Amino acid sequence: MRRDRGALVFAAVFTVIVLALLAAPLYASEIADTTPADNHLTDTTVVDGKRVDVVGLDSIPIGPTWQGNYFLGADYNGRDLMVRLLYGARTSIVVGVGAVLLSFLLGIPLALAAGYRRGRTDAVISRLFDVLWSFPALLLGVLLSTALTLHGVDIGPVSVGSGSRLIPIFVIGLVYVPYIARPLRGQVLALREQPFVEAARASGMRVSAVMRSELMPHLWGTLLVLAPILLVNAVALEVALSFLGAGINPPEPSLGTLIEDGLTKAASSPHLLLVPSIALVVIVLTLNGLAEGLRRALDPHGVLGLGLVRGE
Numbered sequence: 293m294r295r296d297r298g299a300l301v302f303a304a305v306f307t308v309i310v311l312a313l314l315a316a317p318l319y320a321s322e323i324a325d326t327t328p329a330d331n332h333l334t335d336t337t338v339v340d341g342k343r344v345d346v347v348g349l350d351s352i353p354i355g356p357t358w359q360g361n362y363f364l365g366a367d368y369n370g371r372d373l374m375v376r377l378l379y380g381a382r383t384s385i386v387v388g389v390g391a392v393l394l395s396f397l398l399g400i401p402l403a404l405a406a407g408y409r410r411g412r413t414d415a416v417i418s419r420l421f422d423v424l425w426s427f428p429a430l431l432l433g434v435l436l437s438t439a440l441t442l443h444g445v446d447i448g449p450v451s452v453g454s455g456s457r458l459i460p461i462f463v464i465g466l467v468y469v470p471y472i473a474r475p476l477r478g479q480v481l482a483l484r485e486q487p488f489v490e491a492a493r494a495s496g497m498r499v500s501a502v503m504r505s506e507l508m509p510h511l512w513g514t515l516l517v518l519a520p521i522l523l524v525n526a527v528a529l530e531v532a533l534s535f536l537g538a539g540i541n542p543p544e545p546s547l548g549t550l551i552e553d554g555l556t557k558a559a560s561s562p563h564l565l566l567v568p569s570i571a572l573v574v575i576v577l578t579l580n581g582l583a584e585g586l587r588r589a590l591d592p593h594g595v596l597g598l599g600l601v602r603g604e
Contacts, residue, residue, distance in 0.1 A: 324360060387540070528576065
């Protein structure tokens with residue numbers, strides 16, 4: 293009961309975070325009265341009854357006001373940090389969720405094919421996984437993202453600009469395909485020898501039908517546990533790519549670009565670094581807690597083999 297309660301608590305916290313991020317446009321328009329891209333270098337605001345510059349004559353932006361506008365202060369272009377934080381965190385989570393869905397879309401069919409058909413199919417797919425697995429996730433992400441970001445993607449009717457969110461979604465989703473497919477392949481290898489699968493084959497059921505109706509229902513628990521684990525990794529990789537200039541491109545905010553901006557100004561305006569860093573820690577800890585709670589609830593004996601560490 294205590295384990296289930298922990299998962300529910302973290303699920304509730306993550307739900308609150310998601311709702312807050314979805315409300316970012318409402319907060320920006322109705323409370324802060326700005327957008328994440330609006331500069332206010334020469335503007336003033338009222339703090340405790342006094343009118344002050346958003347960016348002072350010394351070029352240092354205003355700190356947290358704890359009021360509607362500039363709640364967490366401004367950056368060096370006079371942009372509202374709270375607004376940019378909400379939009380930036382939303383971007384990071386949207387990219388992470390999109391990448392996880394793409395990993396599932398690619399990894400599940402490959403895992404089913406490799407585990408069920410075995411033989412040459414398994415050998416080819418497993419070697420592909422090994423190639424992707426042999427690169428550190430960050431290095432592979434930087435290489436792929438840099439290559440695609442330079443010129444965008446233009447393949448036949450598919451055209452994606454260099455600044456599109458679809459590029460980091462594709463890159464991160466591709467990087468984490470083995471992290472989904474390898475645990476699933478191991479499960480499918482074990483399931484295919486079970487009597488109910490052998491009975492389905494003996495009855496003349498087509499391979500696709502066996503995979504869909506006999507194997508997939510037994511994989512949903514694993515996928516549910518893997519989803520928040522993979523989302524943590526995907527969000528962290530998006531932040532790292534954007535921090536290194538290989539992910540979301542400025543001026544669009546992301547936790548990675550906000551941390552990069554704050555790092556260069558940490559000495560004079562520490563709130564620019566602390567705010568996005570704390571937000572990232574909260575998101576990661578919440579997702580980690582949710583993943584651990586789900587794992588304990590759905591796999592109390594550790595029999596699913598869900599390790600995402602290399603070599604497991």
